[in-house]
Amino acid sequence: MSKGRIIDHPILGRLDEREEVHFTFDENKLIGYEGETIAAALLANGERVLRCHEETGKLRGIYCNIGHCMECRVNVGNQKSVRACLTVIQEGMEVKSGRKLPTPFKKGETQ
Amino acid sequence: MIDVIIVGAGPAGLSAANVCAKNGLKVKVVDEFMKAGGRLLGQLHEEPDGTWWNGIEEAKKLSEDAQELNVAVECGVSVHNIKQEKSYWKVYTTKGDFKTRALLLATGAAETSLPIPGWTLPGVMSIGAAQVMTNVHRVRVGERGVVIGINILSAAITRELQLAGIEVSSMYLPGKNIVTEDAAKPLSTMKSMLKVASLAPSKLIRLGSYFMKYESLQSLAVRFYPKNGMKVWGMPVHLRKAVLEIVGDKKVEGVKVAQVDVNGEPILSTEKFVPADFVCIAGGLYPLVELAAISGCPFQYIAELGGHVPVHNENMKTPIDGLYVAGNITGIESAKVAMKQGAVAGYSISMDLLKTDVNIEDQLQQAINHVKQTRNQATIQFHPDIHSGREKIHASFKNTLRTDI
Amino acid sequence: MDSRNTEVLIIGGGVIGAAIAYYTAKSGMEVTVIDKGDIASGTSSRCDGNILAIDKEPGFDSQMSLESQKLVDQLSKELDLDFEYRAPGSILVCESEDEMIAAESWVERQKKAGLSFKMLDRNDIKQESPYFADDLLGGLECETDSTINPYLFTYSLFHGATKYGAKVMLRCEVEGMSRDSVTGLFKVNTPKGEIIAKKVVNAGGIWAPYIGNMLGLDIPIKPRKGHIIVASRDMPVGMRKVMEFGYLMSKFGKERTVDEETDKYGVALVFEPTESQNFLIGSSRQFVGFDTRVDMDVVNCIARRTIRFYPKIADFIIIRTYSGLRPWTPDHLPIVSPVEEIPNYYIAAGHEGDGISLAAITGKLMTELLQDQINTIIPTDPIRYSRFKNVSTIQT
Ligand SMILES: Cc1cc2nc3c(=O)[nH]c(=O)nc-3n(C[C@H](O)[C@H](O)[C@H](O)COP(=O)(O)OP(=O)(O)OC[C@H]3O[C@@H](n4cnc5c(N)ncnc54)[C@H](O)[C@@H]3O)c2cc1C
Ligand SMILES: Cc1cc2nc3c(=O)[nH]c(=O)nc-3n(C[C@H](O)[C@H](O)[C@H](O)COP(=O)(O)OP(=O)(O)OC[C@H]3O[C@@H](n4cnc5c(N)ncnc54)[C@H](O)[C@@H]3O)c2cc1C
Numbered sequence: 001m002s003k004g005r006i007i008d009h010p011i012l013g014r015l016d017e018r019e020e021v022h023f024t025f026d027e028n029k030l031i032g033y034e035g036e037t038i039a040a041a042l043l044a045n046g047e048r049v050l051r052c053h054e055e056t057g058k059l060r061g062i063y064c065n066i067g068h069c070m071e072c073r074v075n076v077g078n079q080k081s082v083r084a085c086l087t088v089i090q091e092g093m094e095v096k097s098g099r100k101l102p103t104p105f106k107k108g109e110t111q
Numbered sequence: 112m113i114d115v116i117i118v119g120a121g122p123a124g125l126s127a128a129n130v131c132a133k134n135g136l137k138v139k140v141v142d143e144f145m146k147a148g149g150r151l152l153g154q155l156h157e158e159p160d161g162t163w164w165n166g167i168e169e170a171k172k173l174s175e176d177a178q179e180l181n182v183a184v185e186c187g188v189s190v191h192n193i194k195q196e197k198s199y200w201k202v203y204t205t206k207g208d209f210k211t212r213a214l215l216l217a218t219g220a221a222e223t224s225l226p227i228p229g230w231t232l233p234g235v236m237s238i239g240a241a242q243v244m245t246n247v248h249r250v251r252v253g254e255r256g257v258v259i260g261i262n263i264l265s266a267a268i269t270r271e272l273q274l275a276g277i278e279v280s281s282m283y284l285p286g287k288n289i290v291t292e293d294a295a296k297p298l299s300t301m302k303s304m305l306k307v308a309s310l311a312p313s314k315l316i317r318l319g320s321y322f323m324k325y326e327s328l329q330s331l332a333v334r335f336y337p338k339n340g341m342k343v344w345g346m347p348v349h350l351r352k353a354v355l356e357i358v359g360d361k362k363v364e365g366v367k368v369a370q371v372d373v374n375g376e377p378i379l380s381t382e383k384f385v386p387a388d389f390v391c392i393a394g395g396l397y398p399l400v401e402l403a404a405i406s407g408c409p410f411q412y413i414a415e416l417g418g419h420v421p422v423h424n425e426n427m428k429t430p431i432d433g434l435y436v437a438g439n440i441t442g443i444e445s446a447k448v449a450m451k452q453g454a455v456a457g458y459s460i461s462m463d464l465l466k467t468d469v470n471i472e473d474q475l476q477q478a479i480n481h482v483k484q485t486r487n488q489a490t491i492q493f494h495p496d497i498h499s500g501r502e503k504i505h506a507s508f509k510n511t512l513r514t515d516i
Numbered sequence: 517m518d519s520r521n522t523e524v525l526i527i528g529g530g531v532i533g534a535a536i537a538y539y540t541a542k543s544g545m546e547v548t549v550i551d552k553g554d555i556a557s558g559t560s561s562r563c564d565g566n567i568l569a570i571d572k573e574p575g576f577d578s579q580m581s582l583e584s585q586k587l588v589d590q591l592s593k594e595l596d597l598d599f600e601y602r603a604p605g606s607i608l609v610c611e612s613e614d615e616m617i618a619a620e621s622w623v624e625r626q627k628k629a630g631l632s633f634k635m636l637d638r639n640d641i642k643q644e645s646p647y648f649a650d651d652l653l654g655g656l657e658c659e660t661d662s663t664i665n666p667y668l669f670t671y672s673l674f675h676g677a678t679k680y681g682a683k684v685m686l687r688c689e690v691e692g693m694s695r696d697s698v699t700g701l702f703k704v705n706t707p708k709g710e711i712i713a714k715k716v717v718n719a720g721g722i723w724a725p726y727i728g729n730m731l732g733l734d735i736p737i738k739p740r741k742g743h744i745i746v747a748s749r750d751m752p753v754g755m756r757k758v759m760e761f762g763y764l765m766s767k768f769g770k771e772r773t774v775d776e777e778t779d780k781y782g783v784a785l786v787f788e789p790t791e792s793q794n795f796l797i798g799s800s801r802q803f804v805g806f807d808t809r810v811d812m813d814v815v816n817c818i819a820r821r822t823i824r825f826y827p828k829i830a831d832f833i834i835i836r837t838y839s840g841l842r843p844w845t846p847d848h849l850p851i852v853s854p855v856e857e858i859p860n861y862y863i864a865a866g867h868e869g870d871g872i873s874l875a876a877i878t879g880k881l882m883t884e885l886l887q888d889q890i891n892t893i894i895p896t897d898p899i900r901y902s903r904f905k906n907v908s909t910i911q912t
Contacts, residue, residue: 006249006275040248048233048362054749061233065240068221081833105791192812
């Protein structure tokens with residue numbers, strides 16, 4: 001379980017062995033570890049981009065990582081806008097990054 | 112009905128829970144994080160005596176005590192509303208609504224952001240996010256990053272990143288704009304860093320304690336601050352360079368840095384690109400007070416406490432019946448102070464709910480003294496004038512009682 | 517303490533104060549606006565942005581709204597700062613045969629008065645939004661109705677006013693005032709010093725009674741609370757503002773057939789898609805004093821009501837809720853008027869749920885009143901202060 005993780009730490013010691021958890025992110029099959037948040041497991045897998053901005057389409061990742069800023073919201077199964085930084089991955093979980101939504105009232109766009 | 116519901120399983124909330132439970136009260140603690148311990152979990156500092164303040168261990172101790180005392184600690188539960196009814200509080204959570212006689216808000220603090228062009232790119236995160244990723248989740252935030260914002264928290268966490276083998280190439284000021292204000296000014300940053308002399312055994316700080324005494328020397332120090340920064344733990348800290356923009360296409364690729372004059376105004380001809388795969392923004396902390404605001408509790412803006420805080424007294428009581436606060440929601444201080452404040456709230460609640468016991472009153476008084484002692488000895492002080500901040504808020508409690516409620 | 521002089525002092529920096537400031541400054545008068553908080557810190561930032569004629573009685577009521585709609589359309593061209601103005605029309609939907617019958621007579625009356633109203637059938641409703649409940653019978657539309665962002669509108673008006681020289685004093689509360697019986701000038705006390713004004717306009721919204729009381733006036737305005745849910749960006753649900761016809765039923769002397777809570781909280785659906793693709797969903801009507809705390813029971817009730825009309829948006833995320841206090845008057849019409857017993861004292865308050873709609877016309881009319889014009893843009897009798905002479909409803 002080395003990829004992206006801090007296994008040995010001079011003060012905090014060695015990371016415990018943990019059970020693997022299988023989940024998907026926008027169809028990609030990924031492996032995380034028991035007790036990890038979606039945000040941590042994705043970052044460990046090299047995924048910095050969590051979603052795109054609904055209006056501008058710009059890419060976004062974690063910002064505060066403790067549930068305050070809502071930047072990391074992803075869709076999990078049928079549940080919209082879940083905070084990736086507070087949600088623990090489960091076996092078989094389907095995480096989706098969401099997409100750009102139409103904004104028909106914005107100036108310059110057609111009605 | 113539950114006797115006490117505590118929102119937040121950080122050092123303040125858990126300490127309060129344990130005191131209440133010891134006094135025989137039925138306690139429930141809810142926290143939206145997946146582990147108990149709050150922001151303590153990420154903390155890892157070297158004390159002046161060379162020992163380590165290991166937040167994970169501290170949190171474990173508090174949690175084990177709580178378990179022994181039969182405190183119900185429920186993680187992964189968010190509180191989104193509270194409402195005062197005639198003789199109880201109703202607490203609305205993502206896992207159902209609960210009734211309680213007393214309600215303690217120990218929701219801690221949140222980070223102020225410093226908006227800088229490019230700050231929404233994936234790979235840009237708050238300094239606290241990097242701390243939690245590194246020490247709690249043990250996931251690498253990147254290979255080589257830069258930190259924007261020079262303050263006590265960013266200094267401490269940068270050190271933690273280094274410990275975990277993650278390279279931080281430099282610390283810079285944020286580019287000046289209408290939001291970054293003081294954080295973008297070399298002199299005010301210098302001044303606030305000088306107040307934390309005990310934290311960083313560095314050249315900057317040693318020089319600092321000398322400069323502290325003489326205002327004029329401080330501006331001299333800023334004027335003649337070395338172009339290549341001063342090294343703290345082997346990493347250059349730049350008081351005369353600022354990040355003007357974070358650059359990248361789909362994620363962070365680096366930052367645009369320029370020298371700034373003594374007022375923080377960038378000297379554009381000195382602009383340079385510094386590569387990085389992550390960027391941490393450190394804007395400081397403010398009390399997380401939404402639930403107190405929902406309750407209708409009066410507030411006071413006190414800069415020394417980090418912003419708007421719910422009015423409360425030394426017993427951690429608000430002017431609203433049955434509503435208590437403890438920890439960073441009352442002002443930004445270290446976890447040790449938060450713990451002691453939690454104990455005060457615990458005794459205070461016990462005294463109010465149990466009424467009869469005189470003994471508790473003595474313990475409450477002692478606990479209040481412990482808060483003061485801990486504050487006086489704190490190695491980490493977020494705001495230099497914390498004492499005057501505390502006095503102001505306690506005074507405003509008295510005024511509130513005098514005028515209405 | 518310093519003292520300053522002004523020709524016109526407007527107390528209140530809400531949408532009403534903003535519109536008056538804009539039109540008076542534009543007409544060349546020297547004005548100062550004072551607010552105890554920030555711009556739009558009162559009701560004008562805790563509301564919807566509908567500019568409606570659809571729910572107005574034909575006659576003075578709807579004339580006032582239509583004139584205001586025209587002015588807002590002009591303002592959208594004349595002010596520098598954009599305020600998300602759109603004029604897509606609005607619709608009312610019916611859930612029962614009774615409502616359809618009442619709706620038809622409403623449309624007939626409006627059409628007779630020359631307004632562009634039209635009935636909608638089941639199919640039209642389906643076309644309007646695929647998210648509507650299948651059992652809705654139809655509804656009606658008013659083509660001219662428009663929408664804006666209320667705080668941007670308020671800001672934009674102030675921005676315009678200051679360009680014409682208006683001064684704005686913020687975080688400065690009017691604490692008392694007196695009128696010099698010799699000079700006729702008003703002395704207004706604030707923490708930042710005294711202000712001497714020739715004319716005073718009380719545009720204090722729900723606080724207007726307190727301000728009036730400083731000179732012994734009894735202004736019958738009471739706060740009527742309303743809640744709003746902000747639902748997160750999602751797929752477009754519809755292009756126009758939607759309301760349920762049900763809440764107009766009382767105008768026909770008929771009872772609404774809704775459950776006890778919906779009735780108790782005065783909940784009726786108002787659905788407003790905003791430019792940023794969030795949705796403002798309201799609303800409730802309650803007399804509960806000055807308490808602006810959000811009541812989750814009311815919010816839940818609004819959510820249930822919404823899902824009754826839009827069952828398919830039950831999974832939309834709520835990102836925020838808020839509540840505001842409408843400045844209610846006993847006859848639901850505002851007070852835009854001089855005060856006979858105090859020369860040079862004016863009131864512009866009490867617009868209840870229509871302050872955004874009526875701000876522009878109020879500003880225009882007040883400017884005319886301040887200049888003692890005889891031919892005003894709309895008749896002034898129905899909104900005179902003196903109509904309440906013998907009604908005392910002031911709350912303590
Ligand atoms: C990102 C960050 C990093 C910090 N790093 C340091 C550091 O390195 N050194 C240091 O001395 N101090 C640090 N602090 C300051 C820290 O706030 C205090 O040290 C201490 O942890 C405060 O304790 P507390 O119990 O008041 O709050 P916290 O420890 O913050 O605990 C509050 C808890 O409440 C929970 N909570 C909040 N709102 C809700 C809600 N609505 N529903 C459910 N649960 C909720 C949170 O999830 C959290 O677990 C940091 C603060 C932050 C925000
Ligand atoms: C939920 C809800 C939805 C609504 N939706 C709509 C809608 O869609 N369309 C519509 O047309 N209307 C709507 N309204 C109504 C509309 O919001 C109000 O009629 C309007 O905002 C009132 O504006 P105002 O300027 O009179 O009051 P305010 O905006 O409250 O302004 C009064 C100002 O006076 C200041 N003040 C008070 N006392 C003093 C003092 N002593 N000294 C200095 N300053 C003082 C206050 O700080 C305040 O800023 C809605 C209202 C609510 C609550």
